Each structure stands twice: as C-alpha cells, then as structure tokens.
Amino acid sequence: MPDLPSPIANFELPFDPPLAPVIDLEPLINLAPGRRSDSAIDGIAVSTVNPGSGRAHIMYVSENLAGLLGFRPDQLLGKGPESLFSPRTPAAQLDAVAELVERGQQAVVRLELAHASGAGIPVQASFLELPSFSGGWPYFLSVFRDLSAGIVEDQLLADQSAMLDSLARGQHISELLVQVASRVESQVEGGTCWIALADSTGLLEPTVTGRHAHDVVDETLANLTHSGHWSTPSYHRVVDLPDRLQVRLREADVDALWIYPVAGPGHERRGVLAVAHAARPGPSTNEVRVLTHMSQVIAVAVDRNVAESSLTHQALHDALTQLPNRALIIDRLEQAVARLGRERTRLAALLVDVDRFKSLNDTWGPDVGDEVLIEVSRRLRRSVRLGDTVGRIGGDQFLVLCVANGEGDAEAMAERIVSSVSAPVVLTSGDEIRITSSVGVVLIDEPGQSPAVVISNAESALASAIAAGRSRYAVYEKGLQQQVVVRHEVEQALHIAITDDELVVHYQPLVDIATGRMVGAEALIRWERPGFGLLPPSDFIEIAEDTGLIVPLGAWVIDEVCHRLADWPVGTDGQRPTISVNLSARQLGDPSLIPTILGALDRHGVSTEDIGFEVTESMRVEDVEAASITLKRLAALGCKLSIDDFGIGYATLDYLRRFSMADTIKIDRSFVDGLGTSREDTAIVTASLALAASLGLSVVAEGVETVAQYGLLGDLGCDLAQGYLMSKPVPLDEAHDLWSRRQLILPPSTIS
Numbered sequence: 001m002p003d004l005p006s007p008i009a010n011f012e013l014p015f016d017p018p019l020a021p022v023i024d025l026e027p028l029i030n031l032a033p034g035r036r037s038d039s040a041i042d043g044i045a046v047s048t049v050n051p052g053s054g055r056a057h058i059m060y061v062s063e064n065l066a067g068l069l070g071f072r073p074d075q076l077l078g079k080g081p082e083s084l085f086s087p088r089t090p091a092a093q094l095d096a097v098a099e100l101v102e103r104g105q106q107a108v109v110r111l112e113l114a115h116a117s118g119a120g121i122p123v124q125a126s127f128l129e130l131p132s133f134s135g136g137w138p139y140f141l142s143v144f145r146d147l148s149a150g151i152v153e154d155q156l157l158a159d160q161s162a163m164l165d166s167l168a169r170g171q172h173i174s175e176l177l178v179q180v181a182s183r184v185e186s187q188v189e190g191g192t193c194w195i196a197l198a199d200s201t202g203l204l205e206p207t208v209t210g211r212h213a214h215d216v217v218d219e220t221l222a223n224l225t226h227s228g229h230w231s232t233p234s235y236h237r238v239v240d241l242p243d244r245l246q247v248r249l250r251e252a253d254v255d256a257l258w259i260y261p262v263a264g265p266g267h268e269r270r271g272v273l274a275v276a277h278a279a280r281p282g283p284s285t286n287e288v289r290v291l292t293h294m295s296q297v298i299a300v301a302v303d304r305n306v307a308e309s310s311l312t313h314q315a316l317h318d319a320l321t322q323l324p325n326r327a328l329i330i331d332r333l334e335q336a337v338a339r340l341g342r343e344r345t346r347l348a349a350l351l352v353d354v355d356r357f358k359s360l361n362d363t364w365g366p367d368v369g370d371e372v373l374i375e376v377s378r379r380l381r382r383s384v385r386l387g388d389t390v391g392r393i394g395g396d397q398f399l400v401l402c403v404a405n406g407e408g409d410a411e412a413m414a415e416r417i418v419s420s421v422s423a424p425v426v427l428t429s430g431d432e433i434r435i436t437s438s439v440g441v442v443l444i445d446e447p448g449q450s451p452a453v454v455i456s457n458a459e460s461a462l463a464s465a466i467a468a469g470r471s472r473y474a475v476y477e478k479g480l481q482q483q484v485v486v487r488h489e490v491e492q493a494l495h496i497a498i499t500d501d502e503l504v505v506h507y508q509p510l511v512d513i514a515t516g517r518m519v520g521a522e523a524l525i526r527w528e529r530p531g532f533g534l535l536p537p538s539d540f541i542e543i544a545e546d547t548g549l550i551v552p553l554g555a556w557v558i559d560e561v562c563h564r565l566a567d568w569p570v571g572t573d574g575q576r577p578t579i580s581v582n583l584s585a586r587q588l589g590d591p592s593l594i595p596t597i598l599g600a601l602d603r604h605g606v607s608t609e610d611i612g613f614e615v616t617e618s619m620r621v622e623d624v625e626a627a628s629i630t631l632k633r634l635a636a637l638g639c640k641l642s643i644d645d646f647g648i649g650y651a652t653l654d655y656l657r658r659f660s661m662a663d664t665i666k667i668d669r670s671f672v673d674g675l676g677t678s679r680e681d682t683a684i685v686t687a688s689l690a691l692a693a694s695l696g697l698s699v700v701a702e703g704v705e706t707v708a709q710y711g712l713l714g715d716l717g718c719d720l721a722q723g724y725l726m727s728k729p730v731p732l733d734e735a736h737d738l739w740s741r742r743q744l745i746l747p748p749s750t751i752s
Helices: 025-030 063-069 091-102 154-168 173-187 214-224 243-251 285-316 326-343 357-364 366-383 407-421 451-467 480-499 541-547 550-566 593-604 621-637 652-658 679-695 707-716 732-741
Strands: 043-049 056-061 107-114 120-130 139-146 191-198 204-208 234-237 256-263 269-277 347-354 389-394 397-403 437-444 473-475 503-512 517-529 533-535 578-583 611-616 640-646 664-667 698-702 720-722
Touching: 043 063, 063 107, 063 139, 091 107, 091 120, 091 285, 154 173, 173 191, 173 204, 173 269, 173 285, 191 214, 204 214, 204 269, 214 243, 214 256, 256 285, 269 285, 285 326, 326 347, 326 389, 326 397, 326 451, 347 357, 347 366, 347 407, 347 451, 357 366, 366 389, 366 397, 366 407, 397 407, 407 437, 407 473, 437 451, 451 473, 480 517, 480 541, 480 550, 503 550, 503 732, 517 550, 517 732, 541 550, 550 578, 550 593, 550 611, 578 640, 593 621, 611 621, 621 640, 664 679, 679 698, 679 707
Parallel strands: 437 473, 517 578, 578 611, 611 640, 640 664, 664 698, 698 720
Antiparallel strands: 043 056, 043 139, 107 120, 120 139, 191 204, 191 269, 234 256, 256 269, 347 397, 347 437, 389 397, 503 517, 503 720, 517 533
16 A cells, blocks of 8 residues: 555554644635534544655544543644554555545545544544645545444444445455345345446446346446436436336336546546336435445446456556567467467568667657657558557567468568568658568478567568568578577677777778879778688678667777878878778767767877768768768768768668768769670769769779779769779778879770
C-alpha cells in the first residue's frame, strides 16, 4: 500500500510530530460529500500525513467521538489514526478501504473502534480524502456512526468486508460477481440479479443473468441504458418497455427492473447491477443499501481488473509502438514452432531492420526517431496478413511471424515489407524523410528449433541483406552464420585497432592535367591487422559505419593527416599539397566533427586551407539535409570541399544545388573507365565537365589508368586526375618522395 493516501496508512510507523499547521477545520469538514450535522453522525476525526516523513497523526476529533471512546479530545490529538481502531480490525479490510480512498472514492465499512477500557465499539465508518489547504499536506475525513445502539447492518457489512478481503487477496472477478449476485438475491425476495460489464467501447456485455436467457438480458439492458446516465439508479415497469420485450419478460415472471449503474471514479461506464423483480416496482430502504454497497464492490473489482489488464499489456507490449515486445513475440514464436509437427505447416520469421536508423536518430533527434518507428510499425501491420504477428524486439528491429507455404511465399512477404517501409515518412514538422529497410528471412519447417536459434539465423540473413547494399531481403542459408561471426570479430578487432596503433594512412596523388604536376593527395586509411596483413577500407569501413566506429576512426584519420601535414616538406615554390579526407554521412551528422577538426588543426598548427574534405554524392537525401549544414560551416572555415563519386547518385543536379558550397566534383571511376570506348560514358564525362565549368567548379577524374584516358581528359578540359597511371596510394615516405619530384607525368599535349 502506498505511503500517503489514507487515514489508516502507516499503522506500523512510530509517531513523531511535528503536527500539520493549525487551520480552521470546520470549512474543510463541510466540504465532505453528503456532510450534514444530524443524529446519523456520532463522531468525526480529521487526520493528516506529513509528506516529508510519511507519518500520520490526528489533528481534529469531535467532542462526541472523543466521548464515545472514553477520552477528552486533547487526549487523542497528535496520535496516529490507528489508535482509534480495535486491534482486531483485519489488515486486509483496511487495505481495501485505503484502495477506495486512493481512488478518490468514499469508503463505507463496518469496523470496531477502541474504547479506553479496551472494549470494542461497532461502528459504520466512512473515509474520504479532503482538499488540501496547507501547502500540499493531504487531509482525510473519518465519519463514524455508532451501531451498538441497534442500528446494525451486520450481515451486509460483513459480506462487503469479506468481498473486499477476497478482492484484496486476488480473487478472480468472475467469482466475485457470482458472490455479489448471490448476496443480492438473498436480500431481495422475488428478485433475480443481473450483472453486465462494459467493454472498451462502453457496450454492455451480460456476465451474470441468473435464470434468464442471455439474449433477453442483453436486449433489455441495451434498451434501458442507452441514455448513458451513470450517476443515479432508475426503476422501470415492464409495461413501459417495447411490446416484444414485455412479452418475453412477462413469460419470465418479471414485472419490474431496478437498474443500478456501476461507475468509475470519473463516472466512467463500468457496468450495471440490476434486479429483475416479479412484483415490486422499486426496492425497500434496506434493499437500496444492499444494491448500493454491491455496486461499489463491483466498481472496485472492475477497476482493479482494468488496472491488472493494463499492467499485463504494458509488460508484454512495446510502449512506443504498442506492438508485442520481445518477450511476447518470442513466446508466440515458441508456440508457433511447437505447432509445426501437429499442423503440417511451415513458418517464416522475418527480421526487419530500419536501414541506418542510428544515423537518422543522431541527425534528427530521438523524437523524430520515435515518429519513424511508429510509422514503420503501422506499415508492417498493414503489410502482414490476418493471423500473422508483428513485434518489436528492440531498437529499430521488428520480427514478423507468418505461415508460409514455401520459400516463394516468404520472399513475397519480404518484398512487400521492403516496399511498404521504403515510402517517405512525412514528419509532424512537415519535413520528409526517406527510409528503407532490410529483411532477414528464416524458413522453419521442423518443430524443436529454439527461438534463440531462429533469431540468430534471421540475424545472419539480415546481415547478408545489409552487406548486399540494404533495402533488400536475404533468405537464411547455412554458412551465413559464419559471416556474422566474422563481422563480429572484425568489429571487436577494429575497436582495438584504433587504440593500438594498427591504422595507417596512404596517400594517392592528385595531378594537374595541364602540367602533370602533383598538387595534392587523397588520404586513404589502411589497417595493418595482425595475422591478416594490410587491409583496404572495403574490408572494414562498412562495419565501422554500421557500428558507429566510423566516428572515432574518422577522428583518428583527421588528427593523423593534420599531424603529417605539419611536417610535410615544403616544395621549391614554398607550397604544401592539399590533403583531402573522406567524411561519411554519420560523421557529418555527429556534433563532435567540427570541434574534432578545429582541435586537430590547432594542435598541429595547420591552416584550414591545407586540408580538404570529400563527401560522397551517393549519400541519401536525409543525410544530405544534415550534412549540408556541417559542410557550410567547413566552407566558412576555409576548408576545400569535394563531391566524391559524382554521377552515380539518383539526383545529381539536386545534390549540386544542395552542395553549392563545394569547390570540386570528382567524376566516378566507372565513367572514366569507359571514356573514349563507351559513347554513354564519354557523354556523361563531357556533360559533367560542361556543367562544372558553368558552376565555376574544378573537376577531378578518378580511376585514370591509361594514357588514352589521360589525353582525352586533357582535350575535354578536365582540371585534375587521380589514378594508377600517375600513382597508386602509397605510404607517407613515398608520398613525400612523389611530392619532391612534383612532375609525375608529362602534360597530355606532349604525349604522343
């Protein structure tokens, strides 16, 4: 039971004042619902709880209550409220009363007060919380009616107490409703008890119908409760009902219906307690008490059931998407696998991953990330068939379970998911984000496979789909697990490589085509992995991107390049080469990038004009939006910027507009390779050069490997060239030697 909600809380705590501030309690007491000064009230007490200490004490006792207990009022002030009650009062009863008071309802029960002599005084007690007027201290009103003089409702209160006790002990609601109906029928001669509970939409569903048919009760209650009044009872004669109901009810020996609404704390529709009576149009005073008390018991039971159902739902469903969570979806997977042997079906498990979600979340923020996940969950629910299950197993990953007639059926589902998820997401801000997904598919046709194995296999298939370029699916095959193990080993080793000096930078020269002289170089990372030799970026950069290691890896490259630039030999013309560093989308979206660059430049005394940065043109739209902000800041600092892989993206002109701060474009090697031999490639290179000239941009041709390509680039007016014809990427010492030579190739005009 919580610490502060009721006048009977904290019984076990020793009393330790201070008392609450002294206030005029009479206006406070008069705020009590139904409060009136008449002979029905034999005593009043007000208690409070100090929120700081959690201790409760009595701060007001009426004269008549003190006299009833054999004390003066001042003898009771400051004591704990538990001192008023007989030690024989059941703890479960007090817990049930506290629950009602917590909910803002008035609790009415029978119990015993403790007389000064030690005797018990039977009373009917009412408890409720009062508004606070003293800086947040809660106040509780206790009103007592003496039953010892013969005004006794022994059986009724005993039954209510027993039911509340059973409720506190976790009795199922259906059993309690049967007890309520039995108690009502024992007290209302000639009456049959009906109980109907409201579903989530507010519609009544008969639960207890006594000797009457379910459909008759359902139709009758629907007719009598359509008005939606849930504050007071109503009484109806059968003769006032529609003819068809009259006939059916008279056949069932029903002459009148007494309807008692069961409402929640805010008058929410919880249900109906009704009596179908054979003769009398309305209840007696004692029967009113019975029905009132029993409707309160039902209300408590229903609210507790709702609360328990809500807690169960929360425990088994993802709070953000409301999909089954990992625990529930794995349980359903286990059950589905167990049924395979009995039902002769095949099951497919599809692991869905939102591509590059971490980068999106880092760039746009967690609120936007949540919007995306909610929308993905909606799309997945719309993609699956009736009977299939979708769950969120963590982060940006979802698991879909479906019956599959074969591999083709599972692949069709995977294609549908990839297509559905890939539509742009329109945010509440009005911005639009393009997302894609990758899917790992596992077919299960034999019982006995554990969920852990199924999910592990799905992860292997998913890793294969991601490695193949994302926005696609892959079906699990033996051998994929080994690939996953290898990727994991590379990731772990890469962590060590960053700190253990296993990384090196090689430099590939950029040559001025008009002169054949080296003017700069591109920094390209290599990994001297123990036992594996020198590894190119293609062996580990993608894993670094996926795991976020690209950020510390990129920071190392930036610092290393600045360090080497500071010691780079100056040419005869007093110049140093401009060294360019590749930046990934994740680096550009990371807030630490600019401080990292500025720190490295300052630490090594390098000018911003000596370093350049390259960004790939194949970057996704949502990456570009975030990247352009960072690139503008770099351009403002004086750093040279290049658009790498130009021509292979799906919106080249749009990228040029977005990257208007760039100085250079680099034509992708796939076009240079066909230069002079492929009409299409030659046309693309020619058009790119013309476009760059009109925008005032320099052009670098990548992958130049033949003299013919080099000569044609010179004829077309290309500015710079990079490729094996001039030099492959080389270690630092060799790069220094190339710089000292400067002339790496003759100008095209001198080559025959």
